[in-house]
Amino acid sequence: MRIFKILVFSSIIAGLITVKAHAQMHSTDASHSDHIITILAEDYAFQAPDVIPQGWTTIEFSNEGNEDHFLLIAKPPEGKTFDDYASGVLIPFNDVWYALRDDGISQEDAMGKLGADLPEWFWAVEFIGGTGIIPAGATTQITLNLEPGSYVIECYMKNEDGELHNVEGMMRELTVTESPSEASPPNADIAITLSNFEMMIDGDLKPGKHSFSVHVAEHPEQGFGHNVHVARVAPDTDVREVQRYMNFMEVDGLQTPAPVQFIGGMHIMPQGNTGYFTAELEPGRYLFLSEYTGHLGVMQDVTIE
């Protein structure tokens, strides 16, 4: 049970390094009906606001770097700080990554090592959502309902040297205050439901810009979480190769350059939560793929006519 959870969260945490973001930032003492912030990713940092109000929050996420990036939002348990997260969680993941990369240990051994090295409180970390992978120069939007608290944003992809982006600096604190926001969730024209062994997509997948809702109906019994990365692929792309690339524990997994073109998605959320993302589809073949559970059937292979 724990091993599975480790695998899930290993990718998550591996992404702990943050980027610094600079964004438009609402004051924290007023309510907002258009709660939009901007987070910029670059190699390897985020520009983001430090403090935002609670509630439905649209994050416009732009990749201004030269490599693929995503945004994952993690909420450490009460009493644990950004510093605790960076030092207590990221170091074990980085050590395991080095053991995989440099010492050639097996993924099973890596998970065992993680289980031994991670602090107990790690299992109480909540992953609140985030964007799917987007390439350099791309922008995507996600909308999440954020509760007050202290969060960590990060990207755990790997650079060409095989170093984790979060370890390189792509990790940052985000504080959500109790100041209210009256913003509402967007209207989605495509609904994605994530459940064990299945990804349901409802709606008319046609060329053009779409607003997707993503609902996590259930977590896997053995602790895997689900997310959605959307990738445009060639007609002859082997899905297993993309699944393999999505595995952080593969030596070239999540490493620049990506073998396919990602266009966004929604990162891991708690069971029962719903988030939103936008993506523009062109005619062609797309994979909607869960990073950790895609190989267990939580994926869709669709062709847009």
Place this chain on the structure above:
Amino acid sequence: MLKKLFFVTALILCCFAISIAQTSVAGHPVLENLSSEPGIVEVELTASQERLSLVPGVETDVYAYNGRVPGPLLEVSEGDSVIVHFKNNLPEKTTVHWHGLHLPFVMDGSPFHPVGPGETFTYAFRIHEGTAGTYWYHPHPHHRTAWQVGMGLYGGIIIRDHNDPLPDTLTERLLILSDNRFDDDGQIEFAETGSRQKRVDDMNGREGDVLFVNDEIMPELTIRSGEVQRWRIVNASGARIYRLALEGHTFTHVGSDGGLFEHPVEVDEIILSNGERAELLVYGTGEPGSSITLRDLPYDRYMPMFRPSNWEKTNDLLTLLYTDEKPVQEPFEVPETLRKIPELTLDDATETRIMRMTNGKINSRTMDMNRVDETAELGATEIWDIRNLVGMDHPFHLHGFQFQVIDRNGEPVSQRKWKDTVNVPGFESARFIVRYDNYPGLWMFHCHILDHEDQGMMGVLEVK
């Protein structure tokens, strides 16, 4: 006859004593001025491999200027013309960068002008009025600066003001701070490529566990009770940032990179990042016969995941011994106004340049000697907005032009001062204003953690 002989001997001894005294300033040997012409300072400087005793009882292979670590002091005055005949006797190319000085591009000793092994170069430049202060020199070859400075190439510079508001009766000390790491054989240790330590050094910058003040470990300096001393401090460490405090004493902070402040400031401690300098007045408020310690207090400049386990350790740097003499009865009072610093006004600024610093990169780019990153007009006044996007400190250094920090994280700074290096802590920002006077050329800007600079956290500003 005997009387005459005695007189001549005394005269010779006196001259010899004066000669000895003149070769040491602020506790440092001085580069000998070969010129007898007023206003000309002409010196010889050679970089070479040497074997010196840095740590007592052990001989270490080093790089040295004129056979010393640190190199001898360059002492000049405002208005002087300086000629440095430099010889590179190292087995690799190098440069001599005159950190903080306002001089022509070709004389800056930047990576654009390497001096090959066995080659010579004559640096010639003029010392501008208003630039009196504490500076330093060090090599700046692309990708090799951390190595060469770590091997021992650095030295101090004092520029004097003929009308210095502080009297020359104050005992003056130049404290060049550095740190280093040694292997079991006493040789300077650099991490092996691919090692865990190399990864840490690449991220934090290479820190040493042996701390030097000039050429000594924990030297003993003296002060008389009631005396006031003028300390000039240079951070020549490749990566260590110092948080300096003198137990039971305050400092009067009177100057920084580009010389004296407008007004002195009373402080309990100062933070000195890589490449920065500070001028302090130390008041001997202790009792005769007592002693105190200059300490480097813990300073967290690190990414949380790379923070050394001993980062909270306080390091002792030197002992200040009070002499047994009775206290000085007429204490010195520092002037309320030290000098007037011309204001660079925001209204004159024609451009704001945003520098986003991430680990190893500026604006998502690494250094390319064939690329110009920023272009500006000679004489223009501009604002630089330095944003540190990651969780560790990055000290930002601009070559060629002194600037004035105008705010930090949007908060105005307390007083105007000339700077060439500004430390920007993790996730913070600082803005400065600068005017590109006199000298066109390709000017480097970079993080002064030398390992970061070598990794390419550096760019080129073309002024034309």
